[in-house]
Amino acid sequence: MSGSENLSTRTFGNDDSLPRVPLPTVEESCDRFLEWCGPLLTEDELAETKAAVEEFRREGSPAHTLHAALAEYDATEGVHSWLDTFWPYRYLGRRDRIALNANFFFLFNDVDASQAERAAGLIASALHYKSLLDEERVPPIVQRGVPQSMDQNKFLFSTTRIPGAVRDTVRAPYSGEWPGPSTERHILVFYRGNLFRMDVYGEQGKPHTLDELADGIRAVMDVGATPAAPGASVGHLTTKARAEWAASRQELIDAGPDNPALLDEVERALFCVCLDDLVPEDAHTACDQLLHGDSANRWFDKAVSFIVFGDGTAGINVEHCELDGTTVLRFVDALFEDTADAHSTESGAVSQGKPAVAPIEFSLTDALRADITSAAESFAAQAADTATSLLSFDDFGANTAKKLGISPDAFMQCAYQLAHFRAKGLQGATYESIATRQYRRGRTEAMRVVTPELQRFVAAMTDDDVDETARRDAFRAAADKHVARAKECQTGQAPEQHLWELQLIQQRRGEELGATEPLALYESPGWLRMRDDYLSTSSAPSVNIRYFGFGSTSGKCIGVGYVLLPERLAIYLSTPRPVAEPMYTFASELRRAVGELSALLASGA
Template sequence: MNPPTFAAEDTLPRVPLPTLDDSCERFLQWCRPLLDADELATTEAAVAELLRPGGAGRTLHAALAEYDATPGVGSWLDEFWPSRYLGRRDRIALNANFVFLFRDDTPLAASTVAGQTERAAAIIGAAVDYKLALDQEKIAPVTQRGQQLSMWQNKYLFSETRIPGEVQDTVRKPYSAEWPGPSDARHIVVFYRGNAFRMDVIGPDGAPYAFEDVVDGLRAVIKGGTKPAATDTAVGHLTTKARAQWARSRATLRAEAANVAAFDEVETALFAVCLEDFAPRDELHACDQLLHGDSANRYFDKSVSFIVFADGQAGINIEHCGLDGTTVLSFVDALLERTAQDHAATSGARAQGLPSVEPIEFVLDSAARADIAAAGADFARFAADTATSLVSFDDFGTAAAKQLGISPDAFAQLAYQLAHRRSKGLTGATYESIATRQFRNGRTEAMRVVTPEMVAFVDAMVDDTVDRATKLAAARTAASAHVGRAKECQAGQAPEQHLWELEWIQRRRGAELGVADERIALFDSPGWTIMRDDYLSTSSAPSQYIRYFGFGSTSPKCIGIAYVLLPDRWNIYLATPKSVADEMYAFADHLRTAVTDLRTLLAEQS
């Protein structure tokens, strides 16, 4: 028998808190390859000031260490994550949410006909099965090399909704003081043509509705939403606004009692299902629609939104504040790896007739309608200003990389760096997300890919005077350095989030600690700003049931690189602002060449 889902949470090792000296030393190592001599000197002076005995840096670190030792605190990062995710003030739609495009040949998909309502009903039934098992802590804890990983993020999968705030957002969720234990909601919210419906998926006695009942309910939604909602009535548009603006819009709407009830229906729903009335033109179109789509037919603040197209293709859009890719992949794999009939059997689903399906309607005056229409139009422009592209390698994956004697992730990052230099003529800051769920309350660590060894490798590859043996040695050395840094991050020995949390502590508690007005030079230094100003933002999502993983760009010059790297294939979704689209397309072309060149080089000594 599997241990309870959350049994290991309190016994997992704690995230180690580095010393301030160690983090500063690593920070200088990490930013050095990106700086010229003057920038490095300025940064070194700023670090020396941060390390000054009795200075603000020491005060802030001491406060962090005290917090880490406080009873009931699981990790020194416990306040960092809300600040980082809930504190961001720009829009989360396209900027923060991430997506997965499912394969069409999964056991779940193959167990039903390919129609939209059938595919959606299968996903709903599988998700409800997972939810009921999670309520009883029957979801087996994920293990990695025999070690259980933190499962707390699973509590954010159902009935979690991000609530906009003026200064910082909050989260409405079960497993909280306001809502103890699992969600007792029995409904989901379904969108079709901008119309929102409340639909029961669990009966009054706790048994899920049978597959055929759910199909009938979805057909009732489609019939009820035949007429597209007027653009200025779809409240989902508002979830695309910058957070403080959305907070004000929501507060205004909630002055009407009927709207409080409508928000409750959406916010407490187990999850959202967005039914589209079209089939994607191709995989790129499908990924783009998952990432943004028609915001009338979305509610981007829901933690989980399944999107199902008219031809039955499907995917998921995730609000990031409480969920990382590894947790969502485990969830999605559990849904897709079994048949609809198997999920129904384990959940106890049974025929109960047509589930309750009711429209969710907001009372809107002319000002609210104008606000909604403007938000929708603004987001449509924002989405249209994003360029995307797919790069796929059907003949290369982790198996081929291992045959070449190289870490698959290192191979990918070497290829990205080489393609970037060839396409733009420079080496730029590059982010990679590293999972740290082996720790209590663990999430991710920020890894910076550009090492001196990586720069030397790219330098060698673009220099025609360098012989192949030297290039090969440089590639092997860069790959080894990359693996070493990744292991440091996995062990919680990375500087960025530690130093960033000191900046947040000054903002939150500066007055109390007597450092509110003290300017900390580090956070304006060239090393801090240049190292974190991404040219490439990368993240991997390995799952055999996923076709593509996607997220938006993180800055005006950044290329977002979301990739699925499996034994037999490597699929990449690229996103960047349209103003630099040509550079992204050039990067994509050079990436194909870089992969070929790197494979050829490594094959000479594999």
């Protein structure tokens, strides 16, 4: 696509003309894989991995058959990207619980409003965004003259992940089963474990006014004032491992003649609003509740759930399978571009009386009630077994790094590695999410952060015999390498997802393709070590959020969600409680590292 003057101004107008995600060759991915995993391995482990890679890439290896099948798929009419099948298997194929393990959250800035007013304002602003989206009036994102994929916006409203025995599916508009934007008129509202349908559009399809929406929320709070009985809040079931939830969902459908229609209402609703009684004592408490909270008051499979606490503090919990942070950030920024009053007016809201509110009450068997109770207890135990921490820096931001002549993201990743080494005595595999939305249906690329340059930097910073000049040189070399690798990932030059998809093709189609021979690469120390995260990092820069976070990805991993703004930095950390102490040490060392590295660069200016 050439020239910004040729770009469409319609939301999805540029998507079909975006370039395709490049498909690497087997040779390219093998070379990059060895480069990426090498720093994490001993000499013997690297030798074993190299042997597995040579076997993988040899002439006649099943890898070439699998890659040929992938290339053929990529060239098939109607296929947007060679990753079109990968993403559903990656996200929808996971079998553990998504609550806490996969969903992510943002904590919004504070607003002076009551709980009902804050909820109504978020609803009105979201409905305004939907009106723009439905008419393709959300301006498409263009970065440095390059249009970005807007496709994920189709999954913001009326999208629900559906549990499956083997793999989950997604119910969403803009699909063959549900063409065009959602025409649903209702949202879900949770209060004290009670679930309600609330109509936010009147019979003529116009949104209710802001005052009417607040009246609707207050009506929910009146009717739902008595907390739900133990074993009655079906939302608990969405915390279960996916195959188990699939079985419970079928039992729920079978448990009463009205249940299928009620479940349909839940799954087709535009989004959730969760009204929590809790008044968070601080931002840390609010973040933890946004990550997991009271699962009686959640439906974790909904794409978007606004959570509003008793004092009006608010945030969002997002189901990740079709939505990445960049899309949700743009949505959140749009919610706060103007006042809720202005959004309501611009959405075409008209006065039409208090919104219709109706409880959604499933018929439940004793077995289902026991199932719900068990799910609640299990999830509460995992939440209690998750340790978290906040860091906030008012004296460091992206502008600080830029003034010091270094990439802000590279600065942060170097600080993470130095802090982790000081906390745990090693540099382990580190994941960073890199956006690739300049491609058709582009999402993210998996970047592995640890490089030889980064190792030399950490060694220099932890060796008393290395002087400041050598440390500074090592720091800048590590940062330059990080920037170079990030750029490679942004342009699809990364090995992990390509090799992973070849593995998945063999699992799905190996027999059909005559490619069943086991591939040692996937059992090699390099493959296993590179993907075993010690740190999982992701950035969400927005002036409209205070914190961003997610759960850790393994029993030893620290999840690092950070909001890096021009003048401030805010970080949310999470890890399993058995390894909490090293995380707390990491947090302390991270504060030290940020100050130390800033001073190091400043002294050389």
